[in-house]
Amino acid sequence: SSSCGSSDEQVVVFAAASLTDVLNDVKKRYELEHESTVQFNFGGSQALAIELSKGSPGDVFISAGNPPMKFLTEEADIEISSTSVVAHNSLIVVTKSEEIELDGYSNLLDLDLIAIADPSLAPAGFYSQQFLINTELWMDLQDKLVFAADVRAALNYVKSGNVDAAIVYMTDGMTEPQLQIRKIVPSTSYSNISYPIAVIRNKKTSLSDIFVDFLLSSEIEQLFLSYGFK
């Protein structure tokens, strides 16, 4: 078994947790066609960036949103290759019950508690904050907002009935069929939610590049769409 460290035929990919399912599909296809294998390390994008900055041996980093990637280059001084974008995501509101009337984002003001990911800890929170500020709801919602550790925690708050609604990624919303997806967040109210990918420099670049190229191929783009990405 591969019990000790990364062998030379391996690409170690640090990827946002929300990409787990789709990337596991990618891995199957990739390994059919290539000699090398892929190892994923899934986690919160910001946490992964911190780990990389502290010397964790990742070859490729796929972040949910730009801020962690920015953190890596600007604050942690890690050299990376130029970034490309693997996929896009969008924000939605989820509720538990159908009865809650949410015709537009201004209806959010009628709710008691709304969960968003913590803006300082998770990219999803950062985008949610952008949306609320741009729609001028931010100040009015102050007492109603609950900051969750990450976007999944926000979703779980809705699921367990502890908040009325949560602002989450489309892809997360799709994993919970029993929740109501409300597409009431204007895509113009927040920056483009991209999933940038970069190769960490001074690592096994040639293998990494092959994997990145594969990921950016149109075949894989179709796959991402089927999981709710854009």
Place this chain on the structure above:
Amino acid sequence: MVLEIDIKKEYNEFQLLIDAVTEEGITGIFGPSASGKSTLLNCIAGFEKPDCGLIALNSEILFSSTGRISIPTERRRIGYVHQHSALFPHLTVRRNVEFGFNLTENSRKVVNFQELISLFRLQNIMDRGVTNLSGGERQRVALARSLAAAPELLLLDEPLASLDLPFRGFILEKLKEVSRTLGLNMIYVSHSISEMMALVDSVIVISDGKKLAEGNPSLLLNNGEVADYVDYSSLENILQGTVEEHLSSTLSAVSVGAAKLVTPKLTLDIGDPINVSIKAADIIVSKYLPSGISARNVLKGFVSRTNKSTNFTFLDCDIGGVSLIAALTNHSLVELGIENGDDIFLILKATSITPMESL
């Protein structure tokens, strides 16, 4: 009838099978090591459950396997002084002794706390922890603690083993006094026949978990089967007397009934009551008045009864109304030709008389 026991209790290879009844006063339990004495006490106290049988104290059933009764220890009102004093290590001497005392209703408190403390000479160690006490100190605390809880029955499992001899005699006397004055019944386990003879009113002899004999402590003297465990040389007569005279710097005289005994020097005042102990084996019996002999006491009396065991004869001698047991070999008896009713002289050294003074 104080305690009624009819129980069976088995450990792997050991079986206790006892059926006995105790009367008022102090009952001795006598038997060799590992004969089941402690096990029996554990069952009485409620620490161990017999496999089957019945235990009743003053007609109240404490345990009954058929009646499915087993009164919890704390409601049995039975005190227990362990072979190895089980003092509470986290409490001071004072708090150890107070433990049971404070749990006893005032109306039932039979002893005064201060008296108890001074009785066992604990004054100087009252506020010490118990973990560093010497062996004897521990045992004194354990005794005081048990008495403080005013039990109806006190179980004593060789409580005196680690006391020095003069103090041991003193405590024996005190236990006897407590038992008499307070009407406190006790069960006393010991290997020592002199402790038995000095203290108990009746005795149960057990061996290998079975009752061998039961009755008056004199049975220790005339039961052949019991003989194996008995050290006859330490069988004692305990006599109550009065200080009569101080004869010299080394000798005093005590009157016991009509007889006058020359004893080692006493510190008590003339007229004070005193108990003296005389070992049965220390007494020499003579048919004629001896002369030129070192023994200080030559007492005239007659034989009121002879108890013959396999090897020894115990003569109950009447000395001016006082009964004294003298131990002879059967051989001597035959040779002297002594019979019931015969006049005899008892020869006794002053040093063979042990005054049981408190120190």
Place this chain on the structure above:
Amino acid sequence: MVLEIDIKKEYNEFQLLIDAVTEEGITGIFGPSASGKSTLLNCIAGFEKPDCGLIALNSEILFSSTGRISIPTERRRIGYVHQHSALFPHLTVRRNVEFGFNLTENSRKVVNFQELISLFRLQNIMDRGVTNLSGGERQRVALARSLAAAPELLLLDEPLASLDLPFRGFILEKLKEVSRTLGLNMIYVSHSISEMMALVDSVIVISDGKKLAEGNPSLLLNNGEVADYVDYSSLENILQGTVEEHLSSTLSAVSVGAAKLVTPKLTLDIGDPINVSIKAADIIVSKYLPSGISARNVLKGFVSRTNKSTNFTFLDCDIGGVSLIAALTNHSLVELGIENGDDIFLILKATSITPMESL
């Protein structure tokens, strides 16, 4: 000179201040409860560090506050039998006894394991755990365990308190034999003067942490200060003899030197060696040959020495070459007018002679 001690050790209110030297054989430590006996042994064994002073065993320094030496316990080669047997609760009887045995080099093993086991009659409990043993069983295991480790010096802190009497006498004899045949030196703490007289070669009397007297065990007999703690009635003569004759179903005869003693019936064969014990206080001294007396033994001899203490006189009597101590009150002595060299008769009951047979 075996052990040299000159130490000070203080606890809150208690101060131990002992300066003593012990010789070959068995040294007794005698003193009232809480006088510091166990504390002294703890210092010797190395369990406690004296505040200052020196301890040396066979000229090897074990502890020296000036030399900053303190040899660890396990290298002192000193065995210790505790007042309360400290058996290893997680080991069986066998493994307890084996513990020290297996740590001893073969060349130094002085006792055979099987012999030791049968000596203390442990055969039937060898494979039991020790937590459920009876009090006496525990103490026997503790003794066997200590001897198995072949110590150079054995400290015994009241090891016999929970043994029944016949067995106690037997163990005393065995300890003495072990000490003699193996040249094992012992220090023996006890409250019992008869254990002292029967066992030890010299004695140290301590009281309240201070040495009161030191020397031949007879000092227990003639030191006024010591008298308080002594129960004279239990002072014994231990004599070595040979079974001479079986007289009847209850009596035998033992020859001790030139004298012939009538004793209780023995189970040994004629010609077998046997030790007998005679309490000094049980002996009556007469200037004339008595007659018609129940006592089986009337021995002719002379007074070789008189030891006078405050109240008592101990006569060393020579009976056909054998020395026997008889205890008299000073009063008797004066009255009888006995002096050194006088011819006397010792009157002694057969029951006053305790054969020390193994059971």
Place this chain on the structure above:
Amino acid sequence: MVELILLSIKVAAVATLINIPIAVYIGWLIGRRNIRGKLILETVISLPLALPPVVTGYFLLILVGRESAIGQISQFLFGNDIVFTWVASAIAASVVSFPLMVRAIIVAMQGVDTTLERSARSLGAGPIRTFLQITLPLCYNGLVAGILLGFVRAIGEFGATIVVAGNIPGRTQTIPLAIYSKVQLGKDSEAINLIIISTVLAIITLIIHHWLIVRGTRKSQR
């Protein structure tokens, strides 16, 4: 900063205080009694140890959440939810630290000499008094160790807390959550400051532990 520390201590202290009586009772049940279903009980109390705290957090979210019976009762009594409040933090800390406290107490209880309890009974003390005055003081060391172990664990609790109480500065943000936030933001030096504070709190706890043990020992050996 002071507020943060005080909140952390409050949360951990409340969690510990809730736990003590339950842990003592359960410790006694498991350590000194031969009860049926011991294994089930032990499993239930050990579970928070074997699961990631975040998962414990989700369980709690369901158990004390708005829609749960407990949540409803709280709403009714105090007009307030439990989740996202310091009470939730305390509950999370309590549940997560409980197994540690109870384990230490079980071991201590198993070490108590039966003869002493028997003696107390024979002196007239009933089972409850015997327990309170003999058994409990005799496992003093283990008890203190267990309680302070629980307290330290409660002070360090993170995973379950962030789920059930959120990470709300001034309201539910305890020191570990603050450390996490700082680290996530790459503010290492601020994180280090907080870690030092955590360390100091741990040291103080240990000093109290020592003081309690020494005091207990002195008391019994006076």
Place this chain on the structure above:
Amino acid sequence: MVELILLSIKVAAVATLINIPIAVYIGWLIGRRNIRGKLILETVISLPLALPPVVTGYFLLILVGRESAIGQISQFLFGNDIVFTWVASAIAASVVSFPLMVRAIIVAMQGVDTTLERSARSLGAGPIRTFLQITLPLCYNGLVAGILLGFVRAIGEFGATIVVAGNIPGRTQTIPLAIYSKVQLGKDSEAINLIIISTVLAIITLIIHHWLIVRGTRKSQR
């Protein structure tokens, strides 16, 4: 799935095995000796308890990371990193479970009767033999409890592990990490399955615990 369980057990077992000798030694130092700097030692070993495991993870990442001395040595000796391998998981589990194990052992060691150790010494056993044959067996119950407590904690370890070993299926993903992943993806039923497995593992540990205790007791009372 089997692989996941085996990896979890391997990680926890290795962590526990590493810890046992150290915990016994430290437990003895703290529980039975009067050493200087006891407080400092206690603080150091208790710290992983008072800090969020994630922070412990970051410390470990620095301590055994690629660029650390230890990381370099590992590279040199085995041609391999420590971080992001199951070895890193074991180290994380070891560090985090250590305080629990050692605390239980300290309490157990404090309960051993000095007279018995003294007896062993007087029978000729040196300090080490006395420790191994008397002290250690006498704290058997506490020792077993401490070890299994540590094992359960190691099996449940999450926060430090995810940082220092990552969450790599088949390589470093232990059950708690897998549970976390499933929860993050909303795959609740799969998460529940894993939680049940965790519970079963905890139960098995407890059964082993009971068996060891009963066996130890029986042995000594035979």
